[in-house]
Amino acid sequence: MSREFVFWVFALVCVGSAVLMITRRSPVAAALWLVNTLFNLAGIFVLLEAHFIAAAQVLVYAGAIMVLFLFVIMLLNLGRMTTSDIKPITSRLLAGAAGVLLLAELFVLRRVTVPAALLAPEGSMEATLAAEGAVNAVAKPMFVSYLVPFEITSVMLLAAVVGAVVLAKRRL
Amino acid sequence: MLLSESLGLSALLFTLGVVGVLVRRNAIVIFMCIELMLNAVNLTLVALSRQLGFDGQVFVFFVMTVAAAEAAVGLAIIIALYRHRDTVDLEHINLLRG
Numbered sequence: 361m362s363r364e365f366v367f368w369v370f371a372l373v374c375v376g377s378a379v380l381m382i383t384r385r386s387p388v389a390a391a392l393w394l395v396n397t398l399f400n401l402a403g404i405f406v407l408l409e410a411h412f413i414a415a416a417q418v419l420v421y422a423g424a425i426m427v428l429f430l431f432v433i434m435l436l437n438l439g440r441m442t443t444s445d446i447k448p449i450t451s452r453l454l455a456g457a458a459g460v461l462l463l464a465e466l467f468v469l470r471r472v473t474v475p476a477a478l479l480a481p482e483g484s485m486e487a488t489l490a491a492e493g494a495v496n497a498v499a500k501p502m503f504v505s506y507l508v509p510f511e512i513t514s515v516m517l518l519a520a521v522v523g524a525v526v527l528a529k530r531r532l
Numbered sequence: 533m534l535l536s537e538s539l540g541l542s543a544l545l546f547t548l549g550v551v552g553v554l555v556r557r558n559a560i561v562i563f564m565c566i567e568l569m570l571n572a573v574n575l576t577l578v579a580l581s582r583q584l585g586f587d588g589q590v591f592v593f594f595v596m597t598v599a600a601a602e603a604a605v606g607l608a609i610i611i612a613l614y615r616h617r618d619t620v621d622l623e624h625i626n627l628l629r630g
Contacts, residue, residue, distance in 0.1 A: 367534055371541045378545055382552035387560050394564050397545075401571055404541070408534065410578045413592050416576075420596050425567065425603045432607045433560060436614050439603060445558040445621060455554035459547045466543035469537060480585040488586070502590045513597050518602030527608035530615070 374400040385444045387433045389428060398422045411494035455529050467517070538579035546572035559610050559620040563603075570599050 372399050398421045405414035432485060446452070488497050496498035502510055545568060552565030552591055574592045580586025 363534065367537060374541065375544055378548040382548060382555065382565060382616065387558055390561050390564060394568065397568065398571060402576060404575065405578055408538065408578050410589050413578055413589050416593065416596060420600060425600055428603055428607060429560065429564060432610060436620065438560065438620060445556055447557060452555050455551050458554060459551040462550055463543060463547045470539045470543065474583055475595060479583055485582055497586050499588045501586050506590050507552065509594065513594060517597065517601055520604050522538050524604040526609040528611045
């Protein structure tokens, strides 16, 4: 099977699951369709030769973050909604119009070509991947060029952990 | 090499996320739509990283970290909201609407 065919299969499932996610009434169903979308996106990342990102996508997004979502839905007992939370038809039409407008704008942007000065040398990505492997190729820029942002990220995660505990705790 | 197809898919997923935010009223579902938009941007970064070098994949890693932190804090806010108002329907959370 050609790469293009596999890509289109993943893309189709991705978009279909996303549509189902925003139209299902039950939050649990929406969360599970989102998991499906994220999983297929991981497949597309593999096709784009971002193997490490694909693994992190499955572990962090489809695994950890969505488990957190499902946990909160079940903690608050929101699994079975009696009334639909989708807005009435006028709001839906307005949202659809806004969506079509945004999509048109994004597709115009897609035609912009990347300036030649920014392009990596032809074949350099494949050479790096073959020489260093999928993890090393990402780890090297992360721990050399982006070391300071990486360390700041750890502070941000600490702040998020403390913030989440403070917000969700009944009384301190 | 799948670049324009990936950018098209990313645009479509981002739009679906925006439409989801606009049509839903459940705070948790809106939050999931925001995650979908973040993922659409990640797809753009990965697709372009094939031409521009591995820095794009490092950015994706940072976006994932921020998304994880955002999910933790956002869900904590939703729990706090539910505790005060007994609902996560954003129509009923209108204290600042005036």
